[in-house]
Amino acid sequence: MAxxxxxxxxxxxxxxxxxxxxxxxxxxxxxRGDYRLVKTHCCFCGQQCGIQLKVQENQxxxxxxxxxxxxxxxxxxxxxxxxxxxxxxxxxxxxxxERTPEGFQEISYExxxxxxxxxxxxxxxxxxxxxxxIYGGASMVTEKAYLLGKFARVAVGTRNIDYNGRLCMxxxxxxYKLALGVDRAPNPMSDVPETEVLLVLGANVAECAPIATSYxxxxxxxxxxxxxxxxxxxxxxxxxxxYLPVRPGTDLALLLGMxxxxxxxxxxxxxxxxxxxxxxxxxxxxxxxxxxxxxARVCGVPPDNIVKAALMFGRAKxxxxxxxxxxxxxxxxxxxxxxxxxxxxxTGNMGAPGRGCFMITGQGNGQGGREHGQKCDQLPGARSxxxxxxxxxxxxxxxxxxxxxxxxxxxxxxxxxxIHAGEIKALFSMCFNPLVSLPDARHTREALEKLEFFGVIxxxxxxxxxxxxxxxxxxxxxxxxxxIASSEGRVQKINKAVDPPGEARSDAKIVxxxxxxxxxxxHFPYTSTREIFEELRVASRGGIADYYGITWxxxxxxxxVFWPCPSLDHPGTLRLFEDGRFYHGDGKxxxxxxxxxxxxxPPSSDFPIYLTTGRVVSQFLSGTQxxxxxxLVDLYPEPRCEIHPRLAGQLGIADGxxxxxxxxxxxxxxxxxxxxxxxxxxxxxxxxxPGPRSANNLTHRTLDPRSKIPExxxxxxxxxxxxxxxxxxxxxxxxxxIAGAVPAVEGRL
Amino acid sequence: xxxxxxxxxxxxCIGCRSCxxxxxxxxxxxxxxxxxxxxxxxxxxxxTVPMVCMHCEEPTCAMVCPADAIKRGEDxxxxxxxxxxxxxxxxxxxxxxxxxxxxHVDLELMMKCDMCYDRTSVGLRPMCATVCPSQxxxxxxxxxxxxxxxxxxxxxxxxxxxxxxxxxxxxxxxxAPALSVDAADYMWExxxxxxxxxxEAFVD
Numbered sequence: 001m002a003x004x005x006x007x008x009x010x011x012x013x014x015x016x017x018x019x020x021x022x023x024x025x026x027x028x029x030x031x032r033g034d035y036r037l038v039k040t041h042c043c044f045c046g047q048q049c050g051i052q053l054k055v056q057e058n059q060x061x062x063x064x065x066x067x068x069x070x071x072x073x074x075x076x077x078x079x080x081x082x083x084x085x086x087x088x089x090x091x092x093x094x095x096x097x098e099r100t101p102e103g104f105q106e107i108s109y110e111x112x113x114x115x116x117x118x119x120x121x122x123x124x125x126x127x128x129x130x131x132x133x134i135y136g137g138a139s140m141v142t143e144k145a146y147l148l149g150k151f152a153r154v155a156v157g158t159r160n161i162d163y164n165g166r167l168c169m170x171x172x173x174x175x176y177k178l179a180l181g182v183d184r185a186p187n188p189m190s191d192v193p194e195t196e197v198l199l200v201l202g203a204n205v206a207e208c209a210p211i212a213t214s215y216x217x218x219x220x221x222x223x224x225x226x227x228x229x230x231x232x233x234x235x236x237x238x239x240x241x242x243y244l245p246v247r248p249g250t251d252l253a254l255l256l257g258m259x260x261x262x263x264x265x266x267x268x269x270x271x272x273x274x275x276x277x278x279x280x281x282x283x284x285x286x287x288x289x290x291x292x293x294x295x296a297r298v299c300g301v302p303p304d305n306i307v308k309a310a311l312m313f314g315r316a317k318x319x320x321x322x323x324x325x326x327x328x329x330x331x332x333x334x335x336x337x338x339x340x341x342x343x344x345x346x347t348g349n350m351g352a353p354g355r356g357c358f359m360i361t362g363q364g365n366g367q368g369g370r371e372h373g374q375k376c377d378q379l380p381g382a383r384s385x386x387x388x389x390x391x392x393x394x395x396x397x398x399x400x401x402x403x404x405x406x407x408x409x410x411x412x413x414x415x416x417x418x419i420h421a422g423e424i425k426a427l428f429s430m431c432f433n434p435l436v437s438l439p440d441a442r443h444t445r446e447a448l449e450k451l452e453f454f455g456v457i458x459x460x461x462x463x464x465x466x467x468x469x470x471x472x473x474x475x476x477x478x479x480x481x482x483x484i485a486s487s488e489g490r491v492q493k494i495n496k497a498v499d500p501p502g503e504a505r506s507d508a509k510i511v512x513x514x515x516x517x518x519x520x521x522x523h524f525p526y527t528s529t530r531e532i533f534e535e536l537r538v539a540s541r542g543g544i545a546d547y548y549g550i551t552w553x554x555x556x557x558x559x560x561v562f563w564p565c566p567s568l569d570h571p572g573t574l575r576l577f578e579d580g581r582f583y584h585g586d587g588k589x590x591x592x593x594x595x596x597x598x599x600x601x602p603p604s605s606d607f608p609i610y611l612t613t614g615r616v617v618s619q620f621l622s623g624t625q626x627x628x629x630x631x632l633v634d635l636y637p638e639p640r641c642e643i644h645p646r647l648a649g650q651l652g653i654a655d656g657x658x659x660x661x662x663x664x665x666x667x668x669x670x671x672x673x674x675x676x677x678x679x680x681x682x683x684x685x686x687x688x689x690p691g692p693r694s695a696n697n698l699t700h701r702t703l704d705p706r707s708k709i710p711e712x713x714x715x716x717x718x719x720x721x722x723x724x725x726x727x728x729x730x731x732x733x734x735x736x737x738i739a740g741a742v743p744a745v746e747g748r749l
Numbered sequence: 750x751x752x753x754x755x756x757x758x759x760x761x762c763i764g765c766r767s768c769x770x771x772x773x774x775x776x777x778x779x780x781x782x783x784x785x786x787x788x789x790x791x792x793x794x795x796x797t798v799p800m801v802c803m804h805c806e807e808p809t810c811a812m813v814c815p816a817d818a819i820k821r822g823e824d825x826x827x828x829x830x831x832x833x834x835x836x837x838x839x840x841x842x843x844x845x846x847x848x849x850x851x852x853h854v855d856l857e858l859m860m861k862c863d864m865c866y867d868r869t870s871v872g873l874r875p876m877c878a879t880v881c882p883s884q885x886x887x888x889x890x891x892x893x894x895x896x897x898x899x900x901x902x903x904x905x906x907x908x909x910x911x912x913x914x915x916x917x918x919x920x921x922x923x924x925a926p927a928l929s930v931d932a933a934d935y936m937w938e939x940x941x942x943x944x945x946x947x948x949e950a951f952v953d
Contacts, residue, residue, distance in 0.1 A: 235764055617763075676794070
């Protein structure tokens with residue numbers, strides 16, 4: 001039912017994406033100087049850099065660095081610099097939309113509320129509440145994430161709520177919870193310059209967490225050494241002391257090989273293991289068969305370098321490991337993270353300055369967005385939804401009978417699978433663009449078209465929202481307020497800079513109003529976001545992610561507060577496990593055995609090449625925002641396929657040639673970029689684009705059995721030279737439609 | 750920020766072009782960057798280099814300007830060409846040993862990096878060095894660089910027979926006292942003619 005209207009052209013003309021280049025009101029107005037500055041944080045990645053927005057006449061017209069904020073000291077990546085161009089944007093949704101046979105029609109907010117209430121109620125009555133699924137996102141402030149979780153479970157009554165962090169942090173989160181009892185990076189980033197050896201695994205730090213680069217370079221200034229594990233030479237590898245180009249999907253073999261050498265060379269901290277961990281014997285056993293040669297045969301890195309890496313890491317007085325999606329987007333993503341944790345624990349590198357592990361969160365509130373209830377298996381405070389005591393506590397805070405609180409629901413990809421299978425009939429989505437970001441895009445499109453009702457809250461008409469029956473015009477980050485938790489677990493405050501334009505409303509107001517219409521108003525008495533935060537504090541109290549001692553005032557005054565922070569006089573927790581106690585009942589870290597297994601889409605003679613996907617520095621996730629910011633689009637306008645000259649030579653492909661990349665699902669046609677900075681058995685395509693060039697046409701839906709993260713980082717493909725697409729300009733117009741002025745100076749890159 | 754100087758460390762650059770996008774935000778050259786970032790050789794490596802104006806003590810661009818349009822202030826900052834004088838002849842573009850100035854044909858004007866005169870003159874850091882996520886571009890007191898960095902600043906460059914001293918420093922690995930781009934400077938035959946002497950002379 002939720003089919004995109006046939007007439008695509010009018011949609012693109014009105015809703016874009018168009019590239020915005022000039023501040024609202026033009027450069028002259030922006031130059032006037034009569035602006036006020038609002039201290040807040042970036043709307044993009046999990047670094048959550050401090051930034052000051054220049055505001056004139058209820059519009060954001062520029063930025064000024066915020067040099068006092070300790071994490072980034074004024075530093076920003078190009079996305080942060082240009083983010084102000086997303087606010088007053090020609091594509092911006094100013095009124096709610098209803099899809100009619102003639103296309104999208106603007107309707108009043110009241111009418112939108114009426115339609116959503118009617119449809120959701122009808123579907124709930126006909127199929128039961130679990131036939132309605134709710135999608136959230138980790139770019140939303142924590143209050144909204146909390147509100148959406150409560151909305152799903154109290155106002156709709158469905159167990160099926162999950163969020164786009166399922167494509168991001170869940171492998172790391174699951175592993176940290178299993179091994180350490182808590183899902184948070186144990187160390188602050190300021191520990192990095194203090195370490196002697198830094199192991200960076202599957203983390204394109206320079207492009208996906210650019211500010212972290214400065215911490216790594218400071219470590220090198222201090223004499224520290226850098227090991228980079230990645231199938232591609234990412235920009236930070238230019239200064240790596242050791243570069244290990246691991247074959248996609250085989251990180252675990254490398255990590256087990258390193259642990260094997262650490263055991264063999266007697267570099268294990270037996271005293272630490274004895275006092276602070278359980279499960280070491282079994283973990284040690286499991287590494288016994290992974291001698292460097294065996295590991296090398298699997299992971300494609302020279303045995304000598306596996307030994308070197310292990311000796312560097314094992315002999316250092318202080319060592320740290322940093323990882324991101326490169327090891328997490330796998331059907332053994334949890335095992336990969338557990339193996340990193342095992343390496344740190346085995347060498348006693350935990351809970352001290354310059355010693356520990358760090359997961360880099362992808363989204364702005366990747367950390368906070370998963371702590372308080374939009375994750376299908378969690379209640380506020382990072383509590384388990386199956387824990388009877390947690391259920392009682394939350395039911396009490398929410399004023400509902402415990403038995404009415406639904407149990408664990410389906411995860412994000414499983415929800416889409418259930419929609420495809422006809423088990424879920426309605427979807428209500430906010431801050432999620434699954435048509436671009438979920439694997440196997442054809443499956444996602446088919447599923448969306450089967451929905452009986454699809455409602456969306458968004459501020460742009462994303463590719464997914466084009467399938468919606470009803471779109472509420474929601475709020476951008478600069479029109480909202482609330483807290484986020486950064487990659488470091490630092491709770492920070494997003495400050496409102498402007499009011500939503502036109503008839504757009506704050507997302508929190510829309511969800512609250514809808515809860516009232518659904519007859520649950522008594523549980524949603526909020527008139528401001530602050531009231532939601534105050535309730536969240538109480539709901540999180542006594543949980544793992546305890547926010548009770550955090551207030552908006554403290555966050556502002558102290559440049560953020562690290563959770564857990566159980567009381568108002570508690571300073572917050574900069575670094576976890578400093579007392580050697582972990583978050584399990586016995587106070588110990590529970591080391592987990594990791595078994596190597598093949599990825600879900602292995603190469604074969606038909607599909608002999610590895611495909612891996614990822615990001616570029618100038619775009620963010622599904623591109624809903626950044627594909628509308630002209631200067632960012634110009635930096636990297638189209639997805640390209642990175643391919644090594646050796647492989648390109650075999651296939652008769654030259655730089656700039658059009659190539660067709662085919663997997664067991666689908667194919668895409670993009671231009672080749674022939675570079676020596678990728679393994680010759682692997683190609684790479686960034687995933688920020690929709691339609692025929694979307695890398696997620698190619699990826700597969702194999703999930704990690706525990707975290708349910710899709711295996712974006714390894715697919716089997718073949719690559720062949722092909723003709724340019726017949727209507728090249730047509731594709732560009734339809735899919736990026738950059739209609740803004742071309743900047744006056746050619747980009748040098 | 751008084752007492753701070755500008756340092757460029759290409760080895761820290763990650764090619765994100767935050768410097769360029771932030772430069773383009775300036776009121777005086779709206780949407781256009783005065784600095785650039787280049788890949789050295791993208792097919793073979795990921796190394797990138799950011800380039801700002803080096804602000805030479807004796808600016809070649811000014812020396813070759815037939816219209817006397819390029820001025821160096823007492824602060825050592827070499828300004829963009831003066832609009833009433835510039836004839837857009839591109840002499841400066843051709844002569845600059847670092848490839849910095851650009852002529853904007855539509856404006857009939859040479860424009861280049863002036864180290865954010867609008868910001869530094871009121872105690873702010875230049876925009877590019879403020880936002881640079883890897884601090885490949887940095888604007889701090891020289892003592893801080895000496896204390897914190899493992900690379901060392903160099904501000905003397907040898908281009909053939911021309912020695913160029915600059916306000917901006919390039920960070921080089923320890924033990925590299927000056928940067929020469931002429932193979933002859935590294936040849937044994939040249940030792941008595943110039944090599945050793947000039948090397949010594951470069952040490953600050």
